Amino acid sequence: MILDSIRRLFGSGARPNPCEQALSSLQEFVDGELDDAARQEVEAHFRKCTNCSPHLSMEEEFRRRVQEALQKPRCPDALRSRIMGLIEEEKASG
Amino acid sequence: MTDTPEKRGFEEEALPYMDAVYRFALRLAGTPDQAEDLVQETFLRAYRSWDQYTAGTNVRSWLFTICRNLFLRQRERGQRHQEIVSKESARDGENSGGSVINPVWASTADRDPEGRFFASIVDEEVLRAIDDLPEDYRSALVMSDLEGLSYQEISDALEVPVGTVKSRLFRGRRQLQAVLYEYALEMGYIPPRPTPGAEAGGGA
Numbered sequence: 001m002i003l004d005s006i007r008r009l010f011g012s013g014a015r016p017n018p019c020e021q022a023l024s025s026l027q028e029f030v031d032g033e034l035d036d037a038a039r040q041e042v043e044a045h046f047r048k049c050t051n052c053s054p055h056l057s058m059e060e061e062f063r064r065r066v067q068e069a070l071q072k073p074r075c076p077d078a079l080r081s082r083i084m085g086l087i088e089e090e091k092a093s094g
Numbered sequence: 095m096t097d098t099p100e101k102r103g104f105e106e107e108a109l110p111y112m113d114a115v116y117r118f119a120l121r122l123a124g125t126p127d128q129a130e131d132l133v134q135e136t137f138l139r140a141y142r143s144w145d146q147y148t149a150g151t152n153v154r155s156w157l158f159t160i161c162r163n164l165f166l167r168q169r170e171r172g173q174r175h176q177e178i179v180s181k182e183s184a185r186d187g188e189n190s191g192g193s194v195i196n197p198v199w200a201s202t203a204d205r206d207p208e209g210r211f212f213a214s215i216v217d218e219e220v221l222r223a224i225d226d227l228p229e230d231y232r233s234a235l236v237m238s239d240l241e242g243l244s245y246q247e248i249s250d251a252l253e254v255p256v257g258t259v260k261s262r263l264f265r266g267r268r269q270l271q272a273v274l275y276e277y278a279l280e281m282g283y284i285p286p287r288p289t290p291g292a293e294a295g296g297g298a
Contacts, residue, residue: 023194027267031263057209058196058208059209061212062270064212065212065215066270068217069221070239073116073117074117075113075115084109087105087138
């Protein structure tokens with residue numbers, strides 16, 4: 001049902017409709033790469049369009065999960081010490 | 095090398111990014127041992143060429159560039175880096191080329207339209223899926239989603255146009271979502287579609 005309504009919205013007109021515009025800008029919007037005017041327009045559309053807002057929610061959920069998983073590892077202390085030691089050796093050899 | 099004020103600037107500006115470079119190296123190299131070697135070599139190279147770094151530009155991007163170039167050189171064993179970059183860039187193009195409707199969303203729209211199943215997937219599986227991405231997608235995604243680099247900063251680090259960055263991010267994310275969706279289906283994190291008989295409430 002949701003897919004049918006989105007397909008009807010896209011239609012065959014030459015001018016992209018607001019849903020298509022918002023969804024095609026989804027990546028840039030979540031990445032914070034839109035200028036202020038474009039960002040406000042897309043944000044307003046996602047806020048009011050019940051067909052498009054789940055797309056934004058899914059993208060945000062996905063990004064959150066990826067960020068959480070990626071943030072876990074920290075540079076091991078032993079490696080950190082080794083690198084500092086090597087840099088000190090470089091300085092001393094100069 | 096003489097300890098100069100410029101070299102001392104390295105400790106203040108570059109060393110704080112050791113965690114970031116380690117996390118990036120881990121996703122490139124795949125194992126902690128290889129990542130450690132890569133990080134060590136990255137910082138040594140960076141220190142030795144610190145006088146080539148332009149003050150005021152993005153240190154993190156510069157370090158990621160060194161790290162990635164070292165990784166690619168090790169991986170390809172003699173194949174020239176530019177050949178790798180131009181081959182990978184040639185297939186990206188300016189256009190991400192995908193439908194605005196995310197296929198994963200289309201598959202789950204009737205059961206989990208907001209993608210809550212992503213939260214059920216353990217870190218190890220998410221990281222495994224990221225590590226399985228092609229390197230050029232993986233590098234762009236890690237720089238964006240882990241380190242929050244802008245498209246321009248990623249473009250500088252990867253030495254490719256901004257359009258290529260967008261395309262790699264788009265394709266990498268779509269591919270990652272598809273893999274995680276399949277995993278979530280296998281694990282039962284996504285509710286099954288109701289069967290037609292069950293919907294009708296049939297039964298004697």
